Amino acid sequence: MNDLLKIGNEYFKSRLLTGSGKYSCDSIIPEISEVSGSEIITVALRRVDLNSKHKSLMDYIPKHMKLLPNTSGARNALEAVKIARIARASGCGNWVKIEVISDNKYLLPDGYETLKATEILASEGFVVLPYINADLYLGRSLIDAGAAAVMPLGSPIGSNRGIQCKEMIKILIDQINLPVIVDAGIGKPSDAALVMEMGASACLINTAIASSPNPVLMAEAFSNAIDAGRKAFLAGLGTKTEYAVASSPLTGFLHE
Amino acid sequence: MSNFKSILDKWGSFDFDKFIKTSNKNIIEDILHKDYLTDTDFLTLLTPASDSFLEKLAQKAHKRTVNEFGKTIQIYTPLYLSNFCTNRCIYCGFNRDNRIERDILSLKEIENECMSISEKGLKHILLLTGGDRVKTSINYIKSAVLIARKYFSSISIEMYSMTSDEYSTLADLGVENVTLYQETYNCETYKKVHLSGEKSDYDFRLNAPERAAEAGIRSLNLGVLLGLSEPIKDFFLAGLHCSYIQKKFPGVNVSISLPRIKEATGGYQTGIEVSDKQLAKFIIAFRLFIQKGGISISTRESECLRDNLIPLGVTKMSAESKTKVGGHIKNDGINQFETSDKRTVEEFHASIKAKGYQPVYKDWVTI
Ligand code: SF4
Numbered sequence: 001m002n003d004l005l006k007i008g009n010e011y012f013k014s015r016l017l018t019g020s021g022k023y024s025c026d027s028i029i030p031e032i033s034e035v036s037g038s039e040i041i042t043v044a045l046r047r048v049d050l051n052s053k054h055k056s057l058m059d060y061i062p063k064h065m066k067l068l069p070n071t072s073g074a075r076n077a078l079e080a081v082k083i084a085r086i087a088r089a090s091g092c093g094n095w096v097k098i099e100v101i102s103d104n105k106y107l108l109p110d111g112y113e114t115l116k117a118t119e120i121l122a123s124e125g126f127v128v129l130p131y132i133n134a135d136l137y138l139g140r141s142l143i144d145a146g147a148a149a150v151m152p153l154g155s156p157i158g159s160n161r162g163i164q165c166k167e168m169i170k171i172l173i174d175q176i177n178l179p180v181i182v183d184a185g186i187g188k189p190s191d192a193a194l195v196m197e198m199g200a201s202a203c204l205i206n207t208a209i210a211s212s213p214n215p216v217l218m219a220e221a222f223s224n225a226i227d228a229g230r231k232a233f234l235a236g237l238g239t240k241t242e243y244a245v246a247s248s249p250l251t252g253f254l255h256e
Numbered sequence: 257m258s259n260f261k262s263i264l265d266k267w268g269s270f271d272f273d274k275f276i277k278t279s280n281k282n283i284i285e286d287i288l289h290k291d292y293l294t295d296t297d298f299l300t301l302l303t304p305a306s307d308s309f310l311e312k313l314a315q316k317a318h319k320r321t322v323n324e325f326g327k328t329i330q331i332y333t334p335l336y337l338s339n340f341c342t343n344r345c346i347y348c349g350f351n352r353d354n355r356i357e358r359d360i361l362s363l364k365e366i367e368n369e370c371m372s373i374s375e376k377g378l379k380h381i382l383l384l385t386g387g388d389r390v391k392t393s394i395n396y397i398k399s400a401v402l403i404a405r406k407y408f409s410s411i412s413i414e415m416y417s418m419t420s421d422e423y424s425t426l427a428d429l430g431v432e433n434v435t436l437y438q439e440t441y442n443c444e445t446y447k448k449v450h451l452s453g454e455k456s457d458y459d460f461r462l463n464a465p466e467r468a469a470e471a472g473i474r475s476l477n478l479g480v481l482l483g484l485s486e487p488i489k490d491f492f493l494a495g496l497h498c499s500y501i502q503k504k505f506p507g508v509n510v511s512i513s514l515p516r517i518k519e520a521t522g523g524y525q526t527g528i529e530v531s532d533k534q535l536a537k538f539i540i541a542f543r544l545f546i547q548k549g550g551i552s553i554s555t556r557e558s559e560c561l562r563d564n565l566i567p568l569g570v571t572k573m574s575a576e577s578k579t580k581v582g583g584h585i586k587n588d589g590i591n592q593f594e595t596s597d598k599r600t601v602e603e604f605h606a607s608i609k610a611k612g613y614q615p616v617y618k619d620w621v622t623i
Binding site: 021022023024025026045046047048049052053054056073075079082083086102103104105107207210211 | 325409
């Protein structure tokens with residue numbers, strides 16, 4: 001089955017995007033990539049250290065993986081744009097995940113500033129993947145701004161509450177003609193399977209893998225769940241009865 | 257516009273002693289199940305009522321920390337630029353009354369120290385001065401920051417409290433973090449231990465973090481000198497200060513330090529002791545109260561204790577610290593206080609790894 005994920009002009013077999021920066025040791029990254037098949041990895045530019053004395057993050061990222069630098073630390077559009085430009089100039093490529101967060105308590109993304117940064121960076125030739133609240137109007141504006149995908153959060157980061165924004169994500173999937181990659185709040189493989197069954201294009205999993213006592217096995221579990229969810233979506237889920245058959249029918253009198 | 261003083265005033269008539277004595281352990285179970293704690297929950301956790309729940313609370317704090325920060329510890333080191341001081345803080349070795357040799361690094365010496373520190377692989381520097389606005393003027397500090405920028409990706413300062421304009425100048429130059437301890441929130445104690453000089457102005461210092469945030473400083477590190485006054489009340493108010501800053505300036509990262517008073521030149525002692533257990537409890541309670549806040553532990557504490565505190569919620573630690581002027585190349589002069597953990601950066605790196613954590617040197621990019 002030739003079911004590939006297309007972002008910008010590139011194609012990927014895996015629909016699992018992985019993170020970095022939360023592992024107890026980055027030397028685990030190659031193994032995570034291998035068992036999970038993940039081909040795209042996010043890196044926070046603030047952590048990228050090209051002249052580190054110790055072996056550092058970039059030394060561990062397998063060469064075949066696509067780098068998705070993120071603008072973690074940016075508080076407004078201008079800062080996100082600057083960070084993206086530094087990332088490109090330092091050899092991290094022209095993909096960027098825009099994170100504009102100016103609330104350090106809940107870490108919710110600022111849609112307005114994200115949109116502005118997307119517009120600027122897309123016009124400069126970046127492949128832009130904005131991290132957003134699942135909001136239809138913002139999604140539509142991001143299409144016009146030139147985004148290559150949208151990355152709605154499943155739940156507030158770190159809340160481990162499963163997919164609380166499920167209904168809003170469903171609407172994005174239905175209406176937004178771009179890959180919808182669910183990011184943040186996915187606590188367990190079944191959460192990932194759920195959004196994939198709904199038709200999400202991919203998932204980005206960071207904390208749930210990194211904080212597991214066995215990150216490698218957990219990465220494999222996520223990969224399988226995402227695969228299963230995707231196949232279920234492609235196959236088409238069987239009809240689910242959305243109503244109960246009552247023992248005393250309300251419309252029975254019509255047949256008497 | 258209101259400031260933190262108005263919050264302090266609200267708590268002014270609260271009977272802390274009674275609350276601390278009468279808090280009941282039955283409430284702790286409820287607090288354990290909450291996602292977000294109220295101010296009173298935080299205070300309750302700091303009291304002896306939580307003693308028998310310490311392990312459960314520690315497990316929760318650990319989980320939260322790993323979720324938010326991963327298994328990582330950020331590493332930085334301090335560089336003292338000068339020990340000239342016009343203040344009389346009676347607990348400090350650099351206090352004006354102490355007859356010690358005073359020294360200030362020349363720009364060339366700053367460059368040499370920075371070079372030597374960066375050769376150890378460090379990327380985050382904390383620049384410190386005593387409280388002397390003439391010897392260590394803003395212009396001198398600006399020059400020091402410009403030099404440090406060549407060697408480090410993140411610059412913090414721990415200096416006298418400044419005006420908004422001064423903070424704004426330094427923020428524009430790339431100073432990311434301001435570390436500023438109120439030392440104690442107890443006004444009376446504050447007056448007793450800060451005999452004269454600009455630092456004896458309680459309100460000017462109290463409002464400094466807000467001035468810094470307004471001026472564009474991205475991250476603030478607050479704290480009290482544990483042992484100056486009643487520790488539960490003092491640490492509680494420091495936590496409230498962090499929470500207040502987080503609400504008023506959501507774009508600012510807040511963190512807390514928990515220095516315990518150490519004997520320095522002058523030999524000031526308060527008789528108030530904060531035990532290791534209490535220190536651990538404070539870390540745990542802070543993590544549960546301010547989930548995304550940083551927690552910093554310096555080399556004041558011993559190797560063994562620092563290693564054991566890591567999983568409870570600590571996110572930042574200093575390494576190979578010198579508390580005299582210079583100290584990496586220039587190595588004479590007197591310490592502000594004695595450090596306990598004397599491991600080199602490499603040794604400390606190895607211990608963090610052995611603990612199953614990743615030492616993080618670079619976590620910022622100057623934009
Ligand atoms: S604490 Fe700071 S201001 Fe006070 S005496 Fe020491 S160096 Fe001077």
